[in-house]
Amino acid sequence: MRMTTLSTDEIRIFVLGELLVRKMQKRPTLKDVAAYSQVSIISASRALRGLENVSPELRAKVEAAADALGYSRNPIAGSLRGQSSDLVVVLVPAMTNNVFPAVVDGIYAGLSQTGLGVVLGLTGYGIESEERVLRNMLAWSPAGLVLSGSEHTDDTEAMLAEFDGPIVEVMDIDGETERSQVGLSHLEAGRMMADHFLKCGYRRIGYIGAWGEQPLRSRKRRISFEEELRRNGVELVGRFIHPDPSSVSVGAESFDRLIEEHSDLEAIFFANDDLALGAMSNALDRGLSIPDDMAFAGFNGLDVCDVVRPHLTTIVTPRFEVGCLAGKIIADTFRTGENKGPQQRRELALELRQGGTTRLRNA
Amino acid sequence: MRMTTLSTDEIRIFVLGELLVRKMQKRPTLKDVAAYSQVSIISASRALRGLENVSPELRAKVEAAADALGYSRNPIAGSLRGQSSDLVVVLVPAMTNNVFPAVVDGIYAGLSQTGLGVVLGLTGYGIESEERVLRNMLAWSPAGLVLSGSEHTDDTEAMLAEFDGPIVEVMDIDGETERSQVGLSHLEAGRMMADHFLKCGYRRIGYIGAWGEQPLRSRKRRISFEEELRRNGVELVGRFIHPDPSSVSVGAESFDRLIEEHSDLEAIFFANDDLALGAMSNALDRGLSIPDDMAFAGFNGLDVCDVVRPHLTTIVTPRFEVGCLAGKIIADTFRTGENKGPQQRRELALELRQGGTTRLRNA
DNA sequence: CTGTTAGCGCTTTCAT
DNA sequence: ATGAAAGCGCTAACAG
Numbered sequence: 102m103r104m105t106t107l108s109t110d111e112i113r114i115f116v117l118g119e120l121l122v123r124k125m126q127k128r129p130t131l132k133d134v135a136a137y138s139q140v141s142i143i144s145a146s147r148a149l150r151g152l153e154n155v156s157p158e159l160r161a162k163v164e165a166a167a168d169a170l171g172y173s174r175n176p177i178a179g180s181l182r183g184q185s186s187d188l189v190v191v192l193v194p195a196m197t198n199n200v201f202p203a204v205v206d207g208i209y210a211g212l213s214q215t216g217l218g219v220v221l222g223l224t225g226y227g228i229e230s231e232e233r234v235l236r237n238m239l240a241w242s243p244a245g246l247v248l249s250g251s252e253h254t255d256d257t258e259a260m261l262a263e264f265d266g267p268i269v270e271v272m273d274i275d276g277e278t279e280r281s282q283v284g285l286s287h288l289e290a291g292r293m294m295a296d297h298f299l300k301c302g303y304r305r306i307g308y309i310g311a312w313g314e315q316p317l318r319s320r321k322r323r324i325s326f327e328e329e330l331r332r333n334g335v336e337l338v339g340r341f342i343h344p345d346p347s348s349v350s351v352g353a354e355s356f357d358r359l360i361e362e363h364s365d366l367e368a369i370f371f372a373n374d375d376l377a378l379g380a381m382s383n384a385l386d387r388g389l390s391i392p393d394d395m396a397f398a399g400f401n402g403l404d405v406c407d408v409v410r411p412h413l414t415t416i417v418t419p420r421f422e423v424g425c426l427a428g429k430i431i432a433d434t435f436r437t438g439e440n441k442g443p444q445q446r447r448e449l450a451l452e453l454r455q456g457g458t459t460r461l462r463n464a
Numbered sequence: 465m466r467m468t469t470l471s472t473d474e475i476r477i478f479v480l481g482e483l484l485v486r487k488m489q490k491r492p493t494l495k496d497v498a499a500y501s502q503v504s505i506i507s508a509s510r511a512l513r514g515l516e517n518v519s520p521e522l523r524a525k526v527e528a529a530a531d532a533l534g535y536s537r538n539p540i541a542g543s544l545r546g547q548s549s550d551l552v553v554v555l556v557p558a559m560t561n562n563v564f565p566a567v568v569d570g571i572y573a574g575l576s577q578t579g580l581g582v583v584l585g586l587t588g589y590g591i592e593s594e595e596r597v598l599r600n601m602l603a604w605s606p607a608g609l610v611l612s613g614s615e616h617t618d619d620t621e622a623m624l625a626e627f628d629g630p631i632v633e634v635m636d637i638d639g640e641t642e643r644s645q646v647g648l649s650h651l652e653a654g655r656m657m658a659d660h661f662l663k664c665g666y667r668r669i670g671y672i673g674a675w676g677e678q679p680l681r682s683r684k685r686r687i688s689f690e691e692e693l694r695r696n697g698v699e700l701v702g703r704f705i706h707p708d709p710s711s712v713s714v715g716a717e718s719f720d721r722l723i724e725e726h727s728d729l730e731a732i733f734f735a736n737d738d739l740a741l742g743a744m745s746n747a748l749d750r751g752l753s754i755p756d757d758m759a760f761a762g763f764n765g766l767d768v769c770d771v772v773r774p775h776l777t778t779i780v781t782p783r784f785e786v787g788c789l790a791g792k793i794i795a796d797t798f799r800t801g802e803n804k805g806p807q808q809r810r811e812l813a814l815e816l817r818q819g820g821t822t823r824l825r826n827a
Numbered sequence: 828c829t830g831t832t833a834g835c836g837c838t839t840t841c842a843t
Numbered sequence: 844a845t846g847a848a849a850g851c852g853c854t855a856a857c858a859g
Contacts, residue, residue, distance in 0.1 A: 130836055141846050146838065154844055176603050177543045178836030181851050186540060188583070196565035197784070205559045209586045218604070220551070221584045223572045240539050241581070349767040375767070382771040404712040404738070405768045408745040421560070493852055504830050509854060517828055541852030544835050 129170040138166035149174070176218075180242060185266060188218045189431055190243040192234060194226045194316060198347070199375065199403055201249065203420035204271055208247060210421070211428020217244060217435060224249075226315040226346075232257045239264070245431035251276025252317045267434035269427040272420075273318050283426045285459040287318045290416050291325030294370050294398055297414075297464055299333050303368035303396060306330060308340040309355045309380065310372040311347040319372040322400065326370055339363040347372065352379025366395060374399035374406055374415055381413060402462055412463040419458060492533040501529035512537070539581075543605060548629060551581045552794055553606040555597060557589045557679060561710070562738065562766055564612065566783035567634055571610060573784070574791020580607060580798060587612075589678040589709075595620045602627070608794035614639025615680045630797035632790040635783075636681050646789045648822040650681045653779050654688030657733050657761055660777075660827055662696050666731035666759060669693060671703040672718045672743065673735040674710040682735040685763065689733055702726040710735065715742025729758060737762035737769055737778055744776060765825055775826040782821060 135145040140159060148155045148163035149172075166172070180186035191208060193201040208219065222238050224231040232254045235246075239260060245267040251274070253261070261268055261280070270276070272284040298306055308327070314320040327337045341359040343351050352375060359369070371377035377399030381391060389395055391411055399406065402417025498508040503522060511518045511526035512535075529535070543549035554571060556564040571582065585601050587594040595617045598609075602623060608630040614637070616624070624631055624643070633639070635647040661669055671690070677683040690700050704722040706714050715738060722732070734740035740762030744754060752758055754774055762769065765780025 131838095132836075142836090143838075143847080144845060146836095147845085150838090156844060159845080173599070173603050175544075175605075175836055177540055177549060177605060178851095179838075180540045181538075181544050181853090182836080182838045196559065196568045198565075202559035202561075202565045205584070206586065218601070219584050221568070221582050223569065236536070238581070240536050242538075242540060349771055378768060378771040385773065405741060405771075408712055408741040408768075409772055410748065494854095495852075505852090506831080506854070507829060510829085513854090519828060522829080538852055541835095542854075544837090544852080545854045 128175070129172045130175065131172070133170055134163060134166045134172045137170055138162045185242045185244045187216055188220045188241050188243050189245045189247065189428075190220050190222060190235075190238040190241065191247040192222045192224050192231060192238070193249045194224055196223070199373070199401060200272065200418070200420055204249075204424035204427075207421040207424020207426075208428040209424075211425040211430075212432050213428075215432040215435065217432065226312065228252055228254050228257065228317075232260075235260060244435050245269070247271060247427050247431065249273070250316060250318060251278055251282060267431045269430050271423050271427050272418075273321075275321060281427075281430055283423050283430070285418055285423075287321040288325040290400065290459060291322035291327075292329040293416060293459075293461065294322075294400075295326045295329035295333075297398070297461060298368050298370070298396075299330070299335065301368070301396065304335055305338050305363075305365055305367045306335065307338055307359055307363055307366045307369040308371075309343070309352065309359055309369055309376055310340070311343040311345060311351050311355065311376055313344055314342055314372075319400075322372070323370075338366060343376075347375050349375050349379035349382070352376030353383040354379075356380035356383045368392075368396035368398070371397070371399045374401045374403045374413060377413055377415070378405065378409060381409060406463060414461070414463045417460050417462045491538070492535045493538065494535070496533055497526060497529045497535045500533055501525040548605045548607045550579055551583045551604050551606050552608040552610060552791075553583050553585060553598075553601040553604065554610040555585045555587050555594060555601070556612045557587055559586070562736070562764055563635065563781070563783055567612075567787035567790075570784040570787020570789075571791040572787075574788040574793075575795050576791075578795040578798065580795065589675065591615055591617045591620065595623075598623060607798050608632070610634060610790050610794065612636070613679060613681060614641055614645060630794050632793050634786050634790050635781075636684075638684060644790075644793055646786050646793070648781055648786075650684040651688040653763065653781075653822060654685035654690075655692040656779060656822075656824065657685075657763075658689045658692035658696075660761070660824060661731050661733070661759075662693070662698065664731070664759065667698055668701050668726075668728055668730045669698065670701055670722055670726055670729045670732045671734075672706070672715065672722055672732055672739055673703070674706040674708060674714050674718065674739055676707055677705055677735075682763075685735070686733075701729060706739075710738050712738050712742035712745070715739030716746040717742075719743035719746045731755075731759035731761070734760070734762045737764045737766045737776060740776055740778070741768065741772060744772060769826060777824070777826045780823050780825045 131142050131145050135142040138145060140163060144159060145163045148160040149167060176187050189212065191205065193204065196202055212219065220238060220241060220243070222234045224234045235257055243266065246264060248268065248270050249272050251270050269281045269283055273287060274282040274284045275286050275288050276282065308323055310319055310323060330337055339359055339362055341355050343355045345351050352371065355376065369380065371380065377397050381397045384391060384395060391397060398414040400416050402415050406413040406415045494505050494508050498505040501508065503526060507522060508526045511523040512530060539550045552575060554568065556567065559565055575582065583601060583604060583606065585597045587597050598620055606629065609627060611631070611633050612635050614633050632644045632646055636650060637645040637647045638649050638651050639645065671686055673682055673686060693700060702722055702725055704718050706718045708714050715734065718739065732743065734743065740760050744760050747754060747758060754760060761777040763779050765778050769776040769778045
């Protein structure tokens with residue numbers, strides 16, 4: 102161990118540093134780090150950011166100082182100076198809906214260790230509401246945007262076109278757009294279930310939706326479901342769209358309504374698992390035998406589809422994986438500083454296929 | 465309609481304004497609004513913020529300008545100047561867990577129309593992870609903090625003590641703290657279920673948990689559950705804590721394990737509904753009659769408890785309402801600029817009782 | 828009631 | 844390789 106003689110100046114600064122460490126109420130700034138390590142502020146900045154033109158000694162000194170002072174960068178100041186913040190804005194309809202929680206967890210996973218934070222915006226369904234929330238969020242100069250769905254208002258489209266940074270739309274890949282999309286085709290999902298019903302020999306088929314078909318995605322599934330049936334010579338017997346948001350009880354109630362008019366249905370496709378589970382419970386209460394008297398199918402692939410008797414037929418969606426890939430795309434674009442082209446996106450999309458695919462379960 | 469003669473200067477500014485409206489790539493700043501309305505920047509700021517000392521004419525002029533230019537405040541700049549941002553940091557373990565999505569929706573509801581944004585931090589269970597995430601988030605100088613649970617590391621406690629703004633802990637009110645807490649007593653919940661089991665006449669009782677009892681809240685429930693049983697002369701026959709996170713399948717697997725050793729249990733209390741549902745499904749597969757052969761009880765009060773046969777006994781928790789109240793407390797403190805004392809908090813807490821209470825369902 | 832001055836903490840020029 | 848100066852957009856603090 103080597104003793105060092107400190108100059109008075111160094112001592113002064115050292116003492117200052119110690120004081121800073123001990124009783125500074127406010128968080129240490131770059132200025133403090135610079136003073137402590139006796140370099141200019143900008144040098145401290147460069148060193149801490151790991152830029153090229155910094156001597157190893159200076160870097161070491163600064164890093165030691167930052168460490169000693171417990172310095173952490175103020176992202177707000179950095180964001181003001183630079184063009185964008187370290188925040189990723191994520192816009193989803195709501196959390197209590199069984200699809201977006203997993204997506205959000207996935208986004209986190211995909212974004213992990215990038216230093217990017219997630220600002221969550223709840224749009225409550227409805228693209229006008231989405232527009233309002235987005236306008237608000239844009240004020241944060243986000244580093245990236247994750248939206249749900251591919252239907253937006255014209256004003257939203259304009260804002261997105263103007264936005265300079267990665268944009269990923271999740272859970273719907275049917276829209277016509279130049280933007281990155283990660284998710285599944287709801288048109289395909291609708292067809293998938295129609296084909297399944299037909300293969301099972303069902304001919305008298307019904308449909309139940311909710312919330313006036315807000316999230317537009319459910320409407321896409323219904324439309325393509327109906328079209329695929331029709332293409333095979335089967336006309337949908339009846340449908341009921343409940344005005345309220347999806348839930349188990351709304352499913353049960355909707356079942357009552359639909360059965361009122363069409364008591365002889367062989368199978369019903371639901372906009373999601375919650376509705377289907379509620380209806381199934383109702384049907385069991387009525388003494389119906391499932392699937393012999395009537396078959397039920399939902400959408401999403403919730404775990405609980407496997408705990409009801411009989412198991413609920415559903416379409417599993419790779420929600421976590423979708424979020425994960427979305428996060429990775431944002432992170433990657435952020436890191437490299439440039440938007441990826443379609444080719445690159447396709448490569449990333451391949452990863453997704455390995456993680457999980459949209460598929461039937463309990464069929 | 466009155467024609468006005470514009471001075472050359474006014475024309476110049478007017479034209480500048482028009483240009484700004486039309487082809488400005490960057491978002492208009494306060495400076496642009498000030499130029500457009502021909503007042504000083506600070507006056508524009510004051511007018512827009514609705515401060516007192518502003519003449520109606522000036523205010524009108526500025527508001528018109530802001531409207532014409534499509535101005536919206538840059539919260540980043542404001543945050544840098546002031547001490548805190550307009551962001552509320554919300555720290556929860558994970559979204560895919562059936563309790564926090566509702567809480568987050570509630571927080572949004574409680575925060576609505578305050579202009580406060582929500583930065584979501586996922587701590588993935590474990591208070592060390594929480595500490596790390598919090599340290600990171602604190603860099604955003606949040607306007608408020610919402611944490612889940614009341615157990616924290618010492619360093620977290622230190623950060624919280626230093627934090628100058630409202631802090632609310634949600635979903636657990638058992639901890640010893642000076643901070644605002646909104647949620648439920650897990651000790652009470654455990655007792656509640658023990659009493660219910662005893663009232664039903666069950667004596668050979670088991671318990672199943674998961675994730676090594678991470679979120680500590682589940683452990684509290686178990687402990688008080690066991691204690692209440694013991695207080696009534698009943699000793700817990702057996703328990704199994706699965707190392708993996710809760711899920712339907714983990715519940716089913718844990719059931720296997722517990723039954724291996726104790727096949728003659730009369731009733732099992734689970735750390736949550738997911739585990740219970742999985743186990744119930746398993747038990748049905750084994751040909752057990754529920755609840756005659758064996759009774760099951762979960763925790764949370766998920767909707768799906770009502771769609772399984774027989775309905776799953778559970779404890780309903782007011783998750784949305786808890787989040788809502790937490791949001792309101794933050795919003796209120798933010799608006800008035802001062803932390804409320806315990807008295808005030810108790811008043812706010814009364815609201816909660818009206819919204820929803822922790823109670824037994826399907827008992 | 829309105830404006831001028833200064834500065835939040837950081838980073839992008841532009842020197843040296 | 845290092846530093847000085849300027850300024851991001853906004854708002855307290857002080858004039859007038």
